Amino acid sequence: MANGACDDGLPAAGPLHVAMLATPGMGHLIPLAELARRLASRYGATATLLTFASTASTTQRAFLASLPPGITSLRLPPVDLSDLPRSATIETRMRPPASWPSSPTSSARTDAARAAGVGRTYLFNPTNLHMLSLLLRLPELDATVPGEFRDLAEPVRLPGCVPIPGSDILSPLQDKGDPCYRWMLHHAARCREADAILVNSFDAVEPEAAAVLHRQQEPGRPPVYNVGPLILTETETKSSLRAACLEWLDRQPPRSVVFVSFGSGGALRTEQMRQLALGLELSGQRFLWVVRSPSDEGAVSDNYYDAESKEDPLVFLPEGFVERTKDVGFLVSSWAPQIEVLAHEATGGFLTHCGWNSTLESLVHGVPMVAWPLYAEQHQNAVMLAEGIGAAIRVPEPKRKETIAGAVKELMAGEQKGAAVRATVAELQKAALEGVGEGGAATTALAEVVDKWAT
Ligand code: UDP
Numbered sequence: 116m117a118n119g120a121c122d123d124g125l126p127a128a129g130p131l132h133v134a135m136l137a138t139p140g141m142g143h144l145i146p147l148a149e150l151a152r153r154l155a156s157r158y159g160a161t162a163t164l165l166t167f168a169s170t171a172s173t174t175q176r177a178f179l180a181s182l183p184p185g186i187t188s189l190r191l192p193p194v195d196l197s198d199l200p201r202s203a204t205i206e207t208r209m210r211p212p213a214s215w216p217s218s219p220t221s222s223a224r225t226d227a228a229r230a231a232g233v234g235r236t237y238l239f240n241p242t243n244l245h246m247l248s249l250l251l252r253l254p255e256l257d258a259t260v261p262g263e264f265r266d267l268a269e270p271v272r273l274p275g276c277v278p279i280p281g282s283d284i285l286s287p288l289q290d291k292g293d294p295c296y297r298w299m300l301h302h303a304a305r306c307r308e309a310d311a312i313l314v315n316s317f318d319a320v321e322p323e324a325a326a327v328l329h330r331q332q333e334p335g336r337p338p339v340y341n342v343g344p345l346i347l348t349e350t351e352t353k354s355s356l357r358a359a360c361l362e363w364l365d366r367q368p369p370r371s372v373v374f375v376s377f378g379s380g381g382a383l384r385t386e387q388m389r390q391l392a393l394g395l396e397l398s399g400q401r402f403l404w405v406v407r408s409p410s411d412e413g414a415v416s417d418n419y420y421d422a423e424s425k426e427d428p429l430v431f432l433p434e435g436f437v438e439r440t441k442d443v444g445f446l447v448s449s450w451a452p453q454i455e456v457l458a459h460e461a462t463g464g465f466l467t468h469c470g471w472n473s474t475l476e477s478l479v480h481g482v483p484m485v486a487w488p489l490y491a492e493q494h495q496n497a498v499m500l501a502e503g504i505g506a507a508i509r510v511p512e513p514k515r516k517e518t519i520a521g522a523v524k525e526l527m528a529g530e531q532k533g534a535a536v537r538a539t540v541a542e543l544q545k546a547a548l549e550g551v552g553e554g555g556a557a558t559t560a561l562a563e564v565v566d567k568w569a570t
Contacts, residue, residue, distance in 0.1 A: 131160035131568060135239070139167055141174060141379050142472050146241045146315045148178070149345040151186045157558075158565055161185040169193040174450075237564070238309040242471040243316040244324040244341070245499050246492045248273040249285060251336060253303035265289055275327030277503035283494035307335055311564060315343035315471065318556060319546035320478065320504055340560040344475040344547050347454050360403060361455055363445045367401055370463030373485070373523055374456050375404040378470040381489045382410035385431060387514060392436050394519025400527050401443045403462075405451045406432070457482050464526045469496040469507070478506065481544035483536045485510060485522045505539045508532060 133154060137144045144166065151162035164179065168190045179188045240247050249256075252273055260267065267281030287295045306312065318325035318341055328339040364372060375395070377383070383391065388409045395402045406428040428448055429437065437446065453473070456462055457480040465477045466485040474496060477484050484507035486497035500507035510522045525533040550557040 131158055131565070133160055133162045134165065135162060136165045138241075139169075141172075141178065142470055143241050144175065144178065145347050145472060146343075146345040147239060148182060148186065149348060150239065150313070150342065152183065152348065153345070153561065154565070155183060155185045157561070162187070164188040165191060167191050167193075235310040235568075236308075238306060238312045238337075240312060240314045242314075242492055243496070243499070244314055244321050244328055244339070245273070245276050245279075245495055246285070246471075247306075247312065247314055247339065248276050248324055248328065249279075249495070250299075250303040250306050253288075253300055257300055263289065263291060273324075275324040276321075277499050279495050279498050283488075283498050285492045285495060286490045307337060309337045311337050311567070312339045313342050313564065314339060315345050315475065316341050317343050317547055317550045319543055319550075320506070321499060322504075340564055341550075342557050342561050342564075344479055344551065344557075346472065346476050346479055360445060360447050360451055361459065364403065364456065364459045364461040367461040369460045371527075372401045372403055372461045373398075373464040373466055373527060374451075374453075374462050374482070375402055375466040376451060376453060376473070377405070377407065377468040377487070377489060378473055381468040381470070382407055383489075384411050385409040388431055389433050390514055390516050391519055392432050393516035395444065395523065396436065396440055397516050397520035398523040398527075399443075399520075400464075400523055402440075403445045403447065403451070403456060405447050405449065405453075407449055454480075464523070466523065467507075469493040469500065471496060474500065475547075478540060478543045479547050481541055483507065483526055483533075483540040485526050487514070504543070505536055506543055508536055 131154065133151065135147050135151060137147050144164070148164060151160075151164065154160035154162060162185065164182075164186065166175065166179070166188055171190060182188075249271075256271070260271075264271065264281035264284040270278035270280045271284060272278050282289075285299075287293070287299055290296060316325075318329075325341060329341070332338070373395075375391070388406075395404065408426045408428040409431050429446060454476055457465065457476050462480075462482055464485060465473070465482045466487060467473045467477065469484070469486050469488045470491075470493060474484070484500065486501050486507040486509040488494040488497040497507065497509050501509040508522050508526050511518045525531075526536060527533065549555050552558065
């Protein structure tokens with residue numbers, strides 16, 4: 116399950132120390148570390164981030180080393196994953212390392228924390244209220260939905276949520292025969308055992324779900340606190356790659372560039388990558404594309420944990436593409452300084468896989484999105500962003516160069532839908548920034564949680 120558990124381990128009267136167990140992957144570690152940073156700066160707390168040696172990468176090590184002295188980390192010993200079949204999903208691969216100390220998955224953390232004498236356990240959901248609503252209702256859906264979600268004729272309706280077509284429901288729930296489904300179900304039921312659930316979202320982006328989860332107390336459900344958006348606040352711009360890509364942006368007109376990136380591990384199929392290249396070219400827009408080698412086996416590349424393409428990704432682009440687009444496009448292999456790119460005034464749009472960190476980073480910087488979801492809860496996020504709040508335009512199926520070009524052009528320059536999306540994102544940016552400011556909703560929610568720790 117995509118979350119971490121935080122346990123306050125010291126007597127109420129002592130200084131606050133928080134232990135945080137992070138699910139593998141930078142996308143989970145970053146918001147948890149930001150939560151630690153916020154607790155440290157506002158409340159003088161110290162924190163220990165528990166990570167897994169099996170999934171430690173250079174990026175992760177550098178990130179942990181950059182945290183302030185009060186935020187330390189501990190690596191739990193490696194777990195042998197060699198007995199998992201090659202076809203095991205990324206969620207299944209995450210599950211064994213997330214066992215602490217021995218039983219698999221994340222609710223095992225609650226047991227481990229209790230066994231260690233920690234009184235209270237808080238779940239941190241690094242995604243959003245739509246995802247949490249799904250998890251909270253999953254046992255009920257399991258009992259009532261016949262067959263697979265993707266075969267449902269009607270969308271799944273959850274209280275306060277945008278109706279989600281069955282095929283867009285969280286990808287590890289799409290095959291009830293896969294062990295991953297059973298594990299998700301087991302842990303979804305155990306979410307209710309937490310003392311409270313902290314969520315990396317903010318009310319304005321999913322207002323009706325927030326109304327249901329904050330204002331309606333349901334017996335047996337822990338209180339829910341929206342403490343987001345928590346995004347990376349401190350970045351460094353040292354490498355020449357960072358400099359090159361930002362320098363290129365410096366030479367482009369304001370709001371003229373569409374940034375294209377699929378998160379830390381997203382990979383396209385070879386043909387989709389070709390169509391994307393041709394679509395960007397056809398759109399006539401400037402673009403900055405983080406190109407990663409395609410994968411025809413699945414949407415998550417083997418490099419989820421280290422983000423480095425194993426082969427030169429540029430060789431997979433259509434012939435002549437690099438030359439033809441050299442005046443309007445900039446290609447980066449594997450990894451770009453995303454936050455700085457989104458914060459740059461030349462960036463006017465983001466073609467994204469709708470990973471939740473990327474989504475929040477885009478909203479905080481006021482950048483409207485084209486949605487191209489790949490795996491995990493990204494399809495749900497795309498539905499919520501495109502059909503719910505209206506912060507994104509989803510690339511219509513089938514994804515061909517014409518449909519891709521259409522969505523990109525509409526986002527960047529369209530006077531109807533594009534203009535509406537751009538205006539909505541400007542409003543959401545304001546709400547996001549207000550929320551984390553003094554007296555804002557996220558700041559107040561976190562203060563309520565900390566108050567509980569003091570009692
Ligand atoms: N990221 C980045 N450069 C890249 C790709 C990703 O800095 O080239 C960062 C991005 O800013 C975000 C995280 O990696 O903080 C990706 O998290 P997200 O939840 O969007 O997607 P995931 O990687 O979990 O699929």
